[in-house]
Amino acid sequence: MSDARLIYLPLGGAGEIGMNAYVYGYGKPDQERLILVDLGVAFPDMDTTPGVDLIFPDMTWLQDRADRLEAIFVTHAHEDHVGAVAHMYEKLGAPIYARAFTANIARRKMDEKGYSEETVRTASAWPETIEAGPFRVGFAPISHSIPESAGLVIDTPAGRVVHSGDFKVDANPVVGEPFDPDMWREIAKPGVQALICDSTNVFSRHAGRSESEVGPEITRLVSEAEGMVVATTFASNVARVKTLAEAGQRAGRSVVLLGRAMRRMIEASIETGVLRDFPPVIGPDEAQDVPREHLMLIVTGSQGERRAASAQLARGKYRGLELKEGDLFLFSSKTIPGNERGVIRIINQFSEKGVDVVDDSSGLYHVSGHANRPDLEHMHDLIDPKMVVPMHGEHRHLRAHARVAEAKGRASAVAVNGMMMDLSGDAPKVAEYVETGRTYLDGSIKIGALDGVVRDRIRMALNGHVVVTVILDEEDEPLGEPWCDLKGIAETGASNAALVEILEEDLNQFLMRANPKTLADDDKLEEGLRRIARQSAQSEIGKKPEVTVVISRMR
């Protein structure tokens, strides 16, 4: 297969942080056998995706080639890596491989959607490998902020590829395997063609801190607290949850886990054996009888999510528990950019209750799960690949990461979603541009990002919505006057009369003057009525609403 090639095609996660989906292929052009690494989601926001439940990468390219897809490999159980497996499985249909903890989480998702648990296969750690067409893939343990993360060792006829997955260099991650430079050196020994590498923290210039370093600070804080202590972190950060629980235990407090995700993650960790000696926990009912100074709650909602436990506790009671003056609330987590408002809202609500809030502004109570720049350089050196292709980052991260690689003389390139890279040569080069995008889960339905549904919502949110109704008789003459319903629009405008009346009057004027041709033509009539409604609103309230015209004809 002299004209066979090794390709890498990010469909999600390169040019954004979230919804990771990376395709590798090997074979003759357009006949490559394919594998998919990760299949995650991104989360919506009110600015760009109001009402949307989840965001998926658009997998059309891969769905159209599903017959060439050998397998799906999931590096770890964060939602941006595993969140879409069940939603997207129907049209991909390949076996899903993951290590035990990740597989446990993936199976729960498959099960919820009615798929057999056998769709997900548990992979052993490197040096064991899985054959998938021309690929042989091993899950090499790597430290991150969730148990059993893996970097993938992908052997291909064109050489070895290392796909780092999300990782940090942590010699003591509290739960799970430490970063093992010797193992990576072994993996690198035969020579590595390409390192596809996490870029998230490329702008952090200092070496990363170990998960184990937050323990003493948290222990000190909890031991000094006088009232109830409530701490929040990412539920998936099982090591942190353990550290928090142990700090509670050491201070003679009973530990309560609140929030579905929190209980599910700890459950999965215990089921799969990644978590041992977790302090005993009690339920919220039992906690009612424990004096507050002997309680330690560990709760979901570190990003200020409105429905999570922390937001509910900030608003009032949750599961019978309530914070009071003198209690302590700890954010043991970073606030992801974009979530600041929600987090600050909670802090202020607690402040109103007299609860002291400690956040991570001092950097004492949280460490990141991603490799900082010096750690990325360390990884590049360990693997010593022919080329480095940055992934898992916005454009700015990928670009900075490519520079870091190039500064040490390694070939690199910024490859964003849709850029199919040929990795067969001495440097990554663009082979093809593939159309990519996003799919939204909206309620129970998938809609395309460009369907216009969300655009219409944003327009209604910004401008309000006027519904104009007219009825015409058999001769296309208006039957009565047009009328308007307003939603999301000021009731009274500049002339101090009800806006709805002014609009109706202006629309009626238009109808009375309209010529028979206009009245007989739905499109023309609609256009005219919309224009009048918008003009009339503009002069009354200074903005042009969205307008829906409903024309009923008696003929």
Add this chain to the structure above:
Amino acid sequence: MSDARLIYLPLGGAGEIGMNAYVYGYGKPDQERLILVDLGVAFPDMDTTPGVDLIFPDMTWLQDRADRLEAIFVTHAHEDHVGAVAHMYEKLGAPIYARAFTANIARRKMDEKGYSEETVRTASAWPETIEAGPFRVGFAPISHSIPESAGLVIDTPAGRVVHSGDFKVDANPVVGEPFDPDMWREIAKPGVQALICDSTNVFSRHAGRSESEVGPEITRLVSEAEGMVVATTFASNVARVKTLAEAGQRAGRSVVLLGRAMRRMIEASIETGVLRDFPPVIGPDEAQDVPREHLMLIVTGSQGERRAASAQLARGKYRGLELKEGDLFLFSSKTIPGNERGVIRIINQFSEKGVDVVDDSSGLYHVSGHANRPDLEHMHDLIDPKMVVPMHGEHRHLRAHARVAEAKGRASAVAVNGMMMDLSGDAPKVAEYVETGRTYLDGSIKIGALDGVVRDRIRMALNGHVVVTVILDEEDEPLGEPWCDLKGIAETGASNAALVEILEEDLNQFLMRANPKTLADDDKLEEGLRRIARQSAQSEIGKKPEVTVVISRMR
């Protein structure tokens, strides 16, 4: 007047950062003569106030007592202090006092709304004072991030009050007067009853840095740059703009100011004499002929605002100028929480163009305009008041600030919007609770925050909007079938048929089965149709849309 009292009533700015409006009163209860300090705006966001243009404090309480209002004093020209003067003037009607630069900005606002420039009176600096009923008010210069900020010295029959305004302790603020501890000591000498004090930076534990400290860093960065340099900061931070312009000049670059606010602020500074020796600037047309390595653009849009110059440059050309690979973009500003997404969007767009972006993550290119905790303590000590009332902060800031004061043995209290405090005694005590809230400028119209307009917009944005139209004949029998228009809703649901058809069919079923009583009653009919539309949508697309029912009767 033995039963006269001195009151303080925040109507905006206490319990939030933004829309400052603080009332002081002196006299017998309910007969106090009043003054207002500041009258600012807050800015909307998509999460809570989609489509809104500006947010004002609800001034109803003061409007109802406008006959007792002696004057309005504006401490400085930031929008959250002066932004609402013209919008709210009609119903308040008292003279507005400010120092020359602030008055210049305020007059432009009054002029735009058709008010005489004489509504705004220029005040000289302390020790000159203005008499306003029982009050005598002096504008004492204080350093901040805009020229001619003032703390107010408010003499009342119940003693002296110092209203700090926004301030920092800066001995060398580059433009404007340095913080003058001797002056404040003089002011404190007769004894101060209450210090009403800025709380913004109470969580910053280190002493603040001086505006003059960013100069060398900026100069170094600009001198090392090879392509075009573009810098953004708050337009009102005239000192920073000057520092940036001088750095450009020193590097042999022609300076261009882009963005209306940028030019207006510099113009006002020069007109009022607060800015001297600003480097010469050229227009964007002239800049076309200057080699890019000799250009320095200073632009608006430091918070990622979509329509400002930086966002436009990030998207493409602006005023004939365009950034290219090798150019440098500098954010010389802090990102205000909530604006992260917009700023990050711009950084990524520049990254795609190959433009290097330097932001303030290292803290080298920006300093804050507010006093940090040690500086607040310094101010408390200088003024040595009987009581400290924190203002200009969210609840968490006010609470922490009150603790700082109490730690040094001074009386304090958390007073949020609507809490009228009696300052006459030895400690602030609540005199009354007043209803407060927010008013929105929406297009050209003011609407109440609780009018339901914005709530409806948010609901439409989250759920989409279905319009159901039915026509009934003279006998209240349906004339034809009902129909639906969808906006912001998926077109196809679970049964793979057009959602609109399924809704219409379900609604028709309902109509056919409805009893004459329901058909004859608009409310009942509407309720039934809405319920069916929501149920039907829920089962098809998994969410319940907003529904507007339009019933036309031929009778």
